[in-house]
Amino acid sequence: MHSQVRGWLAHRTSRVDQWPVARMVEQKGEQRVSVVLPARDEAATIGQIVTTVREALVERAGLVDEILVVDSRSGDDTARIAESAGATVVHQDQVLADMPPAHGKGEALWKGLAASTGDLVVAIDADLHDVQPGFVSGLLGPLLDNPGIAFVKGFYHRPLIGDGVVDVDGGGRVSELVARPLLNLAWPQLAGFVQPLAGEFAARRELLEAIPFATGYGVELGMLVDVLDRVGLDAMAQVDLGVRVHRHHDLQALGRMSAQIQLAASARLARQGVLVRSPETSTLVQFRRPSVPGVGGLDREIVETDIAVKDRPPLREVLDRRRPVAG
């Protein structure tokens, strides 16, 4: 491991219990905090997450000022449940609605940044079971404690849960098989992040508004690379949040997620001059067991998926272009 990374790990890694809510409230002062939850078809979990954050951190502690759920084209009751649990809900395509729409988690997060108002923004995935208030206060800890920190990523143990069997550290398959090897190869300064794809992070608004956002599932890896580029490793930190349990996707869906992450990485490698060019789209060919026996030598169904990840520009540039010119 790079010696800079070893030093960073020692100085910029902390645990959730080092950041008690009461102290965070004192250190918050006049700053405003938004919790943003991108959510697509999360009716099963969104109500519980919003209720936990609202009761513990908005009403009891006063640490959080705004809970914003970005409904990312859900086909279920996500928006209604989130609203009844006390969140403000915006629909992804209705924020900056005059811009051509884009898809996926990164788009939802970018729209969430545009629609929220906090000086500090905390993002939490909406498919989590058993979210604790410490997820939010822990992520805020390093930001509130040290003005030199601009970005904080969560990490945790990740069980893989299936059919009554629990593999205590078997989760995070895309993180282990795609993101980590890619980061170690191309951006070894980021090798100290225990969960590079964690959807749980916090940052200062001015930083988030200054970087591009990859749409889709490229957003987490793209953000780590862009934040490193903008503020350097010493302004980044990570916090151990304990254990995180979420809904698992099947292997084919994880393959499509991986393809989006690779595209976001390749766009950044091209921007940094490492690759000569990066494709804007690609096709992922996957093979599936057919429901009826296949014909000829290939006993598989061929599934082709268009993979497209584009970068939303830094939000600040978009907002500045819209500001009325004085005089």
Ligand SMILES: O=c1ccn([C@@H]2O[C@H](COP(=O)(O)OP(=O)(O)O[C@H]3O[C@H](CO)[C@@H](O)[C@H](O)[C@H]3O)[C@@H](O)[C@H]2O)c(=O)[nH]1
């Ligand atoms: O079109 C979409 C797809 C997902 N989501 C939301 O994004 C979050 C994470 O999506 P999910 O499908 O649950 O991703 P994971 O399987 O948990 O994937 C991991 O890896 C992804 C790729 O890096 C990260 O974006 C995730 O945050 C991280 O948890 C959830 O709240 C989703 O509802 C959207 O808002 N819009």
Ligand SMILES: O=C(O)[C@H](O)COP(=O)(O)O
């Ligand atoms: O973050 C990841 O690596 C993917 O979301 C896969 O997670 P899982 O292996 O826990 O389903």
